[in-house]
Every structure is written in structure tokens, then in C-alpha cells.
Amino acid sequence: MDAEQAEQLxxxxxxxxxxxxxxxxxxxxxxxxxxxxxxxxxxxLWGELPAEPLAWAQDRLGVAAGQGERPARAS
Numbered sequence: 001m002d003a004e005q006a007e008q009l010x011x012x013x014x015x016x017x018x019x020x021x022x023x024x025x026x027x028x029x030x031x032x033x034x035x036x037x038x039x040x041x042x043x044x045l046w047g048e049l050p051a052e053p054l055a056w057a058q059d060r061l062g063v064a065a066g067q068g069e070r071p072a073r074a075s
Contacts, residue, residue: 009021018024056064
């Protein structure tokens with residue numbers, strides 16, 4: 001986490017929008033783990049999305065290539 005993100009997080013906590021830095025980070029980790037689990041389940045059901053349709057969807061949604069992509073799987 002860079003210094004700017006840490007400062008933003010401290011401001012979130014100071015404003016009462018999160019109970020603590022630890023709680024905020026723990027919630028983010030839970031959400032990411034749930035997302036990764038859901039993506040893995042979709043991959044298991046349907047296989048990984050081929051590059052061409054993914055590029056088409058990113059173009060239509062105005063999302064930069066690589067933005068929001070899932071992490072590489074461990075071998």
C-alpha cells in the first residue's frame with residue numbers, strides 16, 4: 001500500500017466510515033476472496049473466457065485492458 005492510500009484509509013477511519021484500519025482491510029480481503037472463489041467456480045463450470053470476447057467486452061465497457069482482471073492462478 002502506498003503512502004497516499006494509507007492516508008486515505010486513515011481519513012476513512014477518522015470520518016467514522018470504518019471502525020479501524022484493520023477492519024477495513026479485513027473486509028476488503030473477505031470481499032476479494034469471495035470474488036476470486038466465485039470466479040473460480042465460473043471457470044470450473046464454463047472454462048476461462050477466451051481473450052477475444054474479453055477484449056470485445058472491455059472495449060464496449062470502456063475498461064482498459066488488464067483493468068479488473070483476475071490474478072494468475074497458482075500452478
